[in-house]
Amino acid sequence: MSNAHDPLPLEHHNREEFQLERMILFTDAVFAIAITLLIIEIKVPELHHPSDQQLVQALLQLTPKFVGFFIGFLVIAIYWVAHHRIFRFVRHYTGKLIWLNILFLVSIVLMPFTSAFYSEYTASLNVPFVLYCLSVAATGLLQVVLQRYLRNPANGIIHPADADHPELDLVRPMVAPFAFLIGIGLCFTLPWWISRMTPMLIGPLMALYGRRYRRLQREYTAKHHAIAA
Amino acid sequence: MSNAHDPLPLEHHNREEFQLERMILFTDAVFAIAITLLIIEIKVPELHHPSDQQLVQALLQLTPKFVGFFIGFLVIAIYWVAHHRIFRFVRHYTGKLIWLNILFLVSIVLMPFTSAFYSEYTASLNVPFVLYCLSVAATGLLQVVLQRYLRNPANGIIHPADADHPELDLVRPMVAPFAFLIGIGLCFTLPWWISRMTPMLIGPLMALYGRRYRRLQREYTAKHHAIAA
Amino acid sequence: MSNAHDPLPLEHHNREEFQLERMILFTDAVFAIAITLLIIEIKVPELHHPSDQQLVQALLQLTPKFVGFFIGFLVIAIYWVAHHRIFRFVRHYTGKLIWLNILFLVSIVLMPFTSAFYSEYTASLNVPFVLYCLSVAATGLLQVVLQRYLRNPANGIIHPADADHPELDLVRPMVAPFAFLIGIGLCFTLPWWISRMTPMLIGPLMALYGRRYRRLQREYTAKHHAIAA
Amino acid sequence: MSNAHDPLPLEHHNREEFQLERMILFTDAVFAIAITLLIIEIKVPELHHPSDQQLVQALLQLTPKFVGFFIGFLVIAIYWVAHHRIFRFVRHYTGKLIWLNILFLVSIVLMPFTSAFYSEYTASLNVPFVLYCLSVAATGLLQVVLQRYLRNPANGIIHPADADHPELDLVRPMVAPFAFLIGIGLCFTLPWWISRMTPMLIGPLMALYGRRYRRLQREYTAKHHAIAA
Numbered sequence: 001m002s003n004a005h006d007p008l009p010l011e012h013h014n015r016e017e018f019q020l021e022r023m024i025l026f027t028d029a030v031f032a033i034a035i036t037l038l039i040i041e042i043k044v045p046e047l048h049h050p051s052d053q054q055l056v057q058a059l060l061q062l063t064p065k066f067v068g069f070f071i072g073f074l075v076i077a078i079y080w081v082a083h084h085r086i087f088r089f090v091r092h093y094t095g096k097l098i099w100l101n102i103l104f105l106v107s108i109v110l111m112p113f114t115s116a117f118y119s120e121y122t123a124s125l126n127v128p129f130v131l132y133c134l135s136v137a138a139t140g141l142l143q144v145v146l147q148r149y150l151r152n153p154a155n156g157i158i159h160p161a162d163a164d165h166p167e168l169d170l171v172r173p174m175v176a177p178f179a180f181l182i183g184i185g186l187c188f189t190l191p192w193w194i195s196r197m198t199p200m201l202i203g204p205l206m207a208l209y210g211r212r213y214r215r216l217q218r219e220y221t222a223k224h225h226a227i228a229a
Numbered sequence: 230m231s232n233a234h235d236p237l238p239l240e241h242h243n244r245e246e247f248q249l250e251r252m253i254l255f256t257d258a259v260f261a262i263a264i265t266l267l268i269i270e271i272k273v274p275e276l277h278h279p280s281d282q283q284l285v286q287a288l289l290q291l292t293p294k295f296v297g298f299f300i301g302f303l304v305i306a307i308y309w310v311a312h313h314r315i316f317r318f319v320r321h322y323t324g325k326l327i328w329l330n331i332l333f334l335v336s337i338v339l340m341p342f343t344s345a346f347y348s349e350y351t352a353s354l355n356v357p358f359v360l361y362c363l364s365v366a367a368t369g370l371l372q373v374v375l376q377r378y379l380r381n382p383a384n385g386i387i388h389p390a391d392a393d394h395p396e397l398d399l400v401r402p403m404v405a406p407f408a409f410l411i412g413i414g415l416c417f418t419l420p421w422w423i424s425r426m427t428p429m430l431i432g433p434l435m436a437l438y439g440r441r442y443r444r445l446q447r448e449y450t451a452k453h454h455a456i457a458a
Numbered sequence: 459m460s461n462a463h464d465p466l467p468l469e470h471h472n473r474e475e476f477q478l479e480r481m482i483l484f485t486d487a488v489f490a491i492a493i494t495l496l497i498i499e500i501k502v503p504e505l506h507h508p509s510d511q512q513l514v515q516a517l518l519q520l521t522p523k524f525v526g527f528f529i530g531f532l533v534i535a536i537y538w539v540a541h542h543r544i545f546r547f548v549r550h551y552t553g554k555l556i557w558l559n560i561l562f563l564v565s566i567v568l569m570p571f572t573s574a575f576y577s578e579y580t581a582s583l584n585v586p587f588v589l590y591c592l593s594v595a596a597t598g599l600l601q602v603v604l605q606r607y608l609r610n611p612a613n614g615i616i617h618p619a620d621a622d623h624p625e626l627d628l629v630r631p632m633v634a635p636f637a638f639l640i641g642i643g644l645c646f647t648l649p650w651w652i653s654r655m656t657p658m659l660i661g662p663l664m665a666l667y668g669r670r671y672r673r674l675q676r677e678y679t680a681k682h683h684a685i686a687a
Numbered sequence: 688m689s690n691a692h693d694p695l696p697l698e699h700h701n702r703e704e705f706q707l708e709r710m711i712l713f714t715d716a717v718f719a720i721a722i723t724l725l726i727i728e729i730k731v732p733e734l735h736h737p738s739d740q741q742l743v744q745a746l747l748q749l750t751p752k753f754v755g756f757f758i759g760f761l762v763i764a765i766y767w768v769a770h771h772r773i774f775r776f777v778r779h780y781t782g783k784l785i786w787l788n789i790l791f792l793v794s795i796v797l798m799p800f801t802s803a804f805y806s807e808y809t810a811s812l813n814v815p816f817v818l819y820c821l822s823v824a825a826t827g828l829l830q831v832v833l834q835r836y837l838r839n840p841a842n843g844i845i846h847p848a849d850a851d852h853p854e855l856d857l858v859r860p861m862v863a864p865f866a867f868l869i870g871i872g873l874c875f876t877l878p879w880w881i882s883r884m885t886p887m888l889i890g891p892l893m894a895l896y897g898r899r900y901r902r903l904q905r906e907y908t909a910k911h912h913a914i915a916a
Contacts, residue, residue: 015775016775019771019775020706021247022711022712022715022771023771024251025251025712025715026715026718026719026767028251028254028255028258029258029487029715029716029719029720029723030719030723031255032255032258032259032261032262032719033258033262033719033720034258034723034726035267035334035338036259036263036338037723037726037727037765038338039263039266039338039339039342040266040717040727041267041731042342042347044270044346044349045346046349047689050350050354051354052354052355052356055350055354055356055357056356059356059360070335073338074336075329080255081324081331083328084251084252084327085249088244088245088248098768099768102764102768105722106757106760109722109723109725109726110726112726113729113731114724116731117731117732120731120733121734121737121742125738125739125742126739127739127740127742127743127746131746144839151402198271204340229439250476253480254480254483257480257483257484257487258487258716260484261484261487261488261490261491262487262491263568264563265491265492265495265567267567268492268495268567268568268570268571269495269498271571273499273571273574273575274575275578276579279579279583280583281583281584281585284579284583284585284586285585288585288589299564302564302567306560309484310553310556310557310560312478313480313481313556317473317474317477320473388507412500441649479705482709483709486709486712486716487716489713490713490716490717490720491716491720493717493792493796494717494720494721494724494796496796497721497724497796497797497799497800498724498727500800502728502800502803502804502807503804504807505808506807508812509812510812510813510814513808513812513814514814516812517818528793531796535789538713539782539785539786539789542706542709542710542785546702546703546706549702601829606878674861
């Protein structure tokens with residue numbers, strides 16, 4: 001990648017920028033397909049002698065599927081926004097960054113399956129819930145791995161001054177996996193419906209996290225003020 | 230986003246432009262998949278001892294599916310063109326813009342379902358028609374929400390001088406939801422086929438709207454003439 | 459689009475370039491999905507007590523599906539390459555260009571259906587063949603319509619000097635529709651297998667067309683030499 | 688493409704760069720769809736009176752499908768990374784480059800089928816294994832063909848100085864086809880499970896290849912040092 005004797009430095013520079021954009025746009029295409037595939041799981045109900053009443057009932061029976069669709073859409077969207085946020089800092093790529101990104105994409109592509117499996121069965125069954133929790137937790141933890149590599153100045157991915165940028169803090173992507181793993185723990189010990197509430201923990205946990213975020217922001221600003229002054 | 234002490238202002242600027250383009254191209258990928266998924270709903274008829282006559286009949290039986298395909302394609306295309314038109318003015322993004330855009334995409338991704346549901350049943354049934362009207366009206370109203378946020382100079386999305394650009398007028402995206410909601414109202418009170426005509430209202434309504442558009446255009450030009458002179 | 463009093467002419471210019479690229483990349487996403495959907499039509503054969511011999515037979519029975527896949531892939535690829543070739547000249551866009559392009563995309567999105575329908579039934583049936591011919595002919599004629607609009611200097615899409623560029627010649631996209639429409643004519647009058655050969659006419663017809671292409675090239679070079687000299 | 692009398696040389700140059708990017712992004716969209724389609728092959732198990740135990744069993748029965756999914760994902764990802772690596776050097780395109788690239792894409796689009804076919808049947812059957820090996824070997828060999836065209840300075844695709852860049856070495860993309868073709872040979876002569884191990888040959892073969900790669904790198908650096916000095 002770094003060839004000191006390149007006869008066309010400027011063009012090579014532009015090309016590396018496009019190489020990076022290409023990797024990001026490939027990621028986005030995979031995200032876009034995964035998020036849109038969610039709707040394929042909801043089949044149009046087929047009635048042979050349909051009436052308006054029967055169709056309303058058929059739609060009502062699809063309610064869990066729609067709930068699954070909206071949750072699945074929200075979760076994939078959250079991870080796309082996270083990817084969009086952290087890749088703002090990326091200036092260079094390495095082979096390892098590409099492969100960590102692909103590993104992250106595996107967990108995204110699995111989501112239409114785990115999401116459909118979860119919304120196929122009654123909420124009281126534990127297996128679909130555990131699989132879905134594992135799926136989201138894995139995505140979150142793979143984001144942590146990707147982000148840890150990315151923010152390490154030794155890897156040359158970002159500008160060294162961005163390494164302690166609050167947007168790259170590693171605690172934040174751990175919040176969702178934490179809540180989902182608690183859900184798994186609870187579903188085997190307490191009545192099933194309690195564990196199903198754990199995703200709601202993410203709200204208060206993120207509010208708590210907000211304090212850490214603002215502290216990191218103050219520190220970051222103070223430090224770079226000092227450098228600039 | 231706005232870091233006054235950025236050591237690399239120019240590169241950061243380019244990066245923000247790419248971040249914005251990334252969000253738009255992700256949107257387009259979702260649109261492209263939703264619009265192409267429409268064809269998946271039309272299954273190739275399977276005949277065991279087919280003749281040319283039987284195949285013609287089988288194709289004719291698919292007519293409502295094809296009508297549904299063309300309407301669905303047209304509606305999604307109209308909203309893509311609208312998104313393309315209003316995002317021409319976008320210069321910066323915020324977290325809220327990203328999420329309003331994702332909300333808008335939810336309604337686009339639902340369309341292959343509502344469109345297939347509508348073309349699955351005989352036109353005289355009200356439920357598929359109401360669901361489809363709700364789907365299109367929701368998309369239109371979510372466009373209004375997105376556009377209202379976008380054109381508000383306080384949000385810093387567009388250049389302040391574009392805030393009263395006629396292309397960003399909020400009345401225009403309200404026309405289609407208005408027609409479709411009238412359709413819902415009529416289908417419970419009048420013979421069913423009357424309400425099915427309401428989408429045709431969009432033609433004359435848009436013609437009426439043309440007068441408002443031209444007035445806004447004159448005002449916009451006059452104002453910016455004055456500033457430039 | 460053309461606002462003489464724009465306070466930020468340069469940025470607006472960049473934005474219009476991105477608006478154009480956005481439209482083209484949306485087109486490419488639709489093409490990519492349509493071309494990849496072709497493989498979905500080939501289902502993995504399901505055998506309950508499979509042996510290697512039975513699997514070979516099952517694969518052999520899929521031969522017409524694979525032939526259909528390769529032809530469908532080739533045809534969509536040809537139209538993508540054509541779109542890539544003619545949009546090289548596009549410098550500005552208009553609302554009408556966008557809609558002609560969307561109309562062209564409708565015919566591309568229909569192809570996975572017409573292609574699967576054609577490869578579902580024995581080659582001796584006329585209806586699937588006629589439908590496929592109509593589908594390809596429609597795509598070709600919509601390309602003619604798009605290209606005619608695009609190369610007309612009055613529409614301000616391309617640089618006026620490119621209007622008589624040989625790559626924008628309207629005879630070339632008429633060759634394939636011509637061959638396929640002849641195929642439709644023949645299949646009702648001659649033994650069925652003769653009409654199935656008509657796509658092979660495209661080879662010699664394009665060789666003939668080569669003479670016209672080289673003449674247009676000479677004329678184009680001569681004219682622009684004269685201007686430059 | 689090369690028009691010496693172009694009245695707008697700079698814009699034409701930018702346009703050609705976009706034409707090249709367009710071709711690459713189209714390729715990426717096809718890759719992204721093919722890699723995401725792999726998950727469609729894994730259907731959510733449908734049980735009528737499900738219990739947690741039955742669901743665990745149903746998931747366990749999906750194990751070969753998941754193995755197939757991960758292998759399929761890995762293989763497509765490897766070829767995407769290879770395409771990303773070699774197209775870093777591409778500066779210009781020709782009609783032939785576009786078509787060789789499309790040919791390469793055909794083999795990528797076929798992979799969701801061959802991969803699903805392989806994971807549908809017990810591992811002891813030879814036909815699905817042979818088909819999958821042929822599929823991967825074909826992709827690898829088409830990459831060789833594409834890369835051979837691309838690195839030939841006579842074709843004007845890359846900068847002549849990059850022709851002997853180690854990343855464009857033709858031996859590397861031959862390693863995987865070699866291992867898979869050995870697998871085909873062995874499956875007809877030795878117990879079936881031995882041939883199934885051949886993909887593991889790729890590890891030691893690539894380690895061996897590393898020596899060649901480092902030698903090419905030394906030669907490349909030495910040569911361009913000499914030129915620069």
